[in-house]
Amino acid sequence: MATDRESVLLAAVGLLSRQPTAAMDELARAAGISRATLHRLFPGREALIHEIGALALARMEAALDAATIDEGDPVAAVRRLADALIPHAQLVAFISGESRLFDDDAINDAWDRVDARVAALFLRGQQSGAFRIELPASWLSEAFFDLLAGVGWAVQDGRLAHRESNRALTELFLGGAVRRDQPGSAD
Amino acid sequence: MATDRESVLLAAVGLLSRQPTAAMDELARAAGISRATLHRLFPGREALIHEIGALALARMEAALDAATIDEGDPVAAVRRLADALIPHAQLVAFISGESRLFDDDAINDAWDRVDARVAALFLRGQQSGAFRIELPASWLSEAFFDLLAGVGWAVQDGRLAHRESNRALTELFLGGAVRRDQPGSAD
DNA sequence: ATCAACTGAGACAGTTCTGTCTCATGAGAA
DNA sequence: TTCTCATGAGACAGAACTGTCTCAGTTGAT
Numbered sequence: 136m137a138t139d140r141e142s143v144l145l146a147a148v149g150l151l152s153r154q155p156t157a158a159m160d161e162l163a164r165a166a167g168i169s170r171a172t173l174h175r176l177f178p179g180r181e182a183l184i185h186e187i188g189a190l191a192l193a194r195m196e197a198a199l200d201a202a203t204i205d206e207g208d209p210v211a212a213v214r215r216l217a218d219a220l221i222p223h224a225q226l227v228a229f230i231s232g233e234s235r236l237f238d239d240d241a242i243n244d245a246w247d248r249v250d251a252r253v254a255a256l257f258l259r260g261q262q263s264g265a266f267r268i269e270l271p272a273s274w275l276s277e278a279f280f281d282l283l284a285g286v287g288w289a290v291q292d293g294r295l296a297h298r299e300s301n302r303a304l305t306e307l308f309l310g311g312a313v314r315r316d317q318p319g320s321a322d
Numbered sequence: 323m324a325t326d327r328e329s330v331l332l333a334a335v336g337l338l339s340r341q342p343t344a345a346m347d348e349l350a351r352a353a354g355i356s357r358a359t360l361h362r363l364f365p366g367r368e369a370l371i372h373e374i375g376a377l378a379l380a381r382m383e384a385a386l387d388a389a390t391i392d393e394g395d396p397v398a399a400v401r402r403l404a405d406a407l408i409p410h411a412q413l414v415a416f417i418s419g420e421s422r423l424f425d426d427d428a429i430n431d432a433w434d435r436v437d438a439r440v441a442a443l444f445l446r447g448q449q450s451g452a453f454r455i456e457l458p459a460s461w462l463s464e465a466f467f468d469l470l471a472g473v474g475w476a477v478q479d480g481r482l483a484h485r486e487s488n489r490a491l492t493e494l495f496l497g498g499a500v501r502r503d504q505p506g507s508a509d
Numbered sequence: 510a511t512c513a514a515c516t517g518a519g520a521c522a523g524t525t526c527t528g529t530c531t532c533a534t535g536a537g538a539a
Numbered sequence: 540t541t542c543t544c545a546t547g548a549g550a551c552a553g554a555a556c557t558g559t560c561t562c563a564g565t566t567g568a569t
């Protein structure tokens with residue numbers, strides 16, 4: 136059925152994120168193809184994981200481009216970023232959990248690049264007075280990805296409706312859990 | 323060296339969280355013991371994982387007890403909870419990533435119990451007006467654990483100093499990223 | 510010094526996974 | 540229809556992992 140490489144990769148992510156030790160057999164079945172075809176598409180488990188990483192980072196970089204996060208109000212930029220990244224939250228969740236076990240330099244470089252771009256957004260926001268300066272920009276960046284991954288899990292497991300995911304992410308990340316009376320920026 | 327069961331479990335967590343497919347061979351080496359001794363301590367990989375889950379949840383329940391989160395100001399309770407849980411952030415990170423693949427009902431029940439207690443704290447805070455009501459308490463609970471796990475990764479990888487971890491977690495979670503002039507509650 | 514208990518190293522068979530191969534089937538193009 | 544091409548099913552050997560066992564060395568207590 137799903138013969139194109141991308142849908143196979145996405146199916147693999149769906150299984151691997153829940154069952155990291157899944158065998159090629161199961162990965163093939165999850166994608167609806169045979170083990171032979173899976174091997175024809177990807178010469179080995181390592182290559183499969185590697186391409187998942189490449190796909191995830193390509194989509195993240197594209198999302199960053201589309202969100203134009205280096206322009207305009209930083210808060211609005213974060214909302215655009217969430218919009219652009221949430222469709223790929225599952226991939227992000229996989230990557231951020233697995234990113235340290237990639238040997239490939241190209242993958243690690245791409246990840247650092249993505250992380251740096253997001254951190255630059257928060258640094259810019261801190262310098263413009265939009266974001267709090269008590270927390271390092273690198274931590275804001277990491278926390279954003281942590282929550283994005285969390286949203287991905289929650290949606291995948293049905294604990295969070297897809298259409299609520301953006302609000303859940305941005306409202307908590309931007310505004311925190313503590314109630315405050317006057318809105319810093321309305322929806 | 324590390325003959326007691328707990329240090330073996332903690333060493334295993336340290337490796338497994340980075341390399342979920344690690345073999346018993348590598349797990350033994352990570353704990354500084356031989357494969358034979360590892361098998362003497364835990365009859366098989368499944369038992370090992372199972373005991374990690376049991377240890378993690380036991381520590382989390384103990385932390386919840388110690389933090390007395392069902393008393394007093396909800397914001398202060400969250401700070402106490404962070405204090406009590408951060409020492410076990412690595413275990414929490416492992417559990418929250420791996421929790422769905424536990425077959426054991428006892429583990430799942432304990433996890434649900436922990437999650438319910440934390441969610442109850444947030445619900446209480448919402449009812450008392452301390453926390454925002456726009457976000458479901460269950461999501462606040464999940465996001466708190468996501469960020470706790472993220473802090474665990476960041477500390478383990480040296481991206482965050484241990485003594486800053488509490489502030490990083492609670493400030494972001496409670497106050498969000500957006501700057502606001504008047505403090506909702508001081509430290 | 511002697512003994513008991515524990516440990517590491519290594520060997521071992523059994524199982525599982527992997528990567529490759531062949532062959533038959535089915536879909537689609539000419 | 541006929542041909543081509545991709546696929547699935549299955550077989551296969553090799554590798555890796557697992558769980559168990561034996562044996563020798565070390566530690567610590569008596």
